Amino acid sequence: MASLYFYYSAMNAGKTTSLLQTDHNYFERGMNTILFTCAMDDRYGQGTIASRIGLKKQAVTFDKNFDFFCYVKDAKKVACILIDEAQFLTAEQVNQLGDIVDLLDIPVLAYGLRTDFMGNLFEGSARLLAIADILTELKTVCFCGKKATMNLRVDKDGKKVTSGAQIEIGGNDRYISVCRKHFKNHP
Numbered sequence: 001m002a003s004l005y006f007y008y009s010a011m012n013a014g015k016t017t018s019l020l021q022t023d024h025n026y027f028e029r030g031m032n033t034i035l036f037t038c039a040m041d042d043r044y045g046q047g048t049i050a051s052r053i054g055l056k057k058q059a060v061t062f063d064k065n066f067d068f069f070c071y072v073k074d075a076k077k078v079a080c081i082l083i084d085e086a087q088f089l090t091a092e093q094v095n096q097l098g099d100i101v102d103l104l105d106i107p108v109l110a111y112g113l114r115t116d117f118m119g120n121l122f123e124g125s126a127r128l129l130a131i132a133d134i135l136t137e138l139k140t141v142c143f144c145g146k147k148a149t150m151n152l153r154v155d156k157d158g159k160k161v162t163s164g165a166q167i168e169i170g171g172n173d174r175y176i177s178v179c180r181k182h183f184k185n186h187p
């Protein structure tokens, strides 16, 4: 029986490395996978999933109108579906992933951020937390040593950014993974 998995974390917890390692494990057994990533994330070139430790792999890109069920049902001999940047899925797309598991009996592993820089759930993550069979938190640490669960957005002066678009493209802000206490207290 296939399952829908959601691996979630703050930024820089190794989600992409974990995804690419899992993909490699299928490859070594001669099994086919399909990798998906969000069309917005072009840090490493359109349609490439790359981890910070140097691994990379081509992927199919999705936007808000992409139909996962239609794409996968016509594919041949797929052993596993792997999705990077799963926080950017719509709720409807997460439902499609559930259909892939239930109707096509193909396991789906989705990797994404739990919350945005304001501490709110992303749409895709909210739906995955609601309907995934198996939830796994990938852990990283705050500078204080506690588990980092939040994504702090800071401007060029290191000051906390508290408003703006959920997804910022091409700006100068950067993100720091922190615990809840330091997310609230950051100046």
Ligand SMILES: [Zn+2]
Binding pocket: 142, 143, 144, 145, 146, 178, 179, 180, 181, 182
């Ligand atoms: Zn902390």
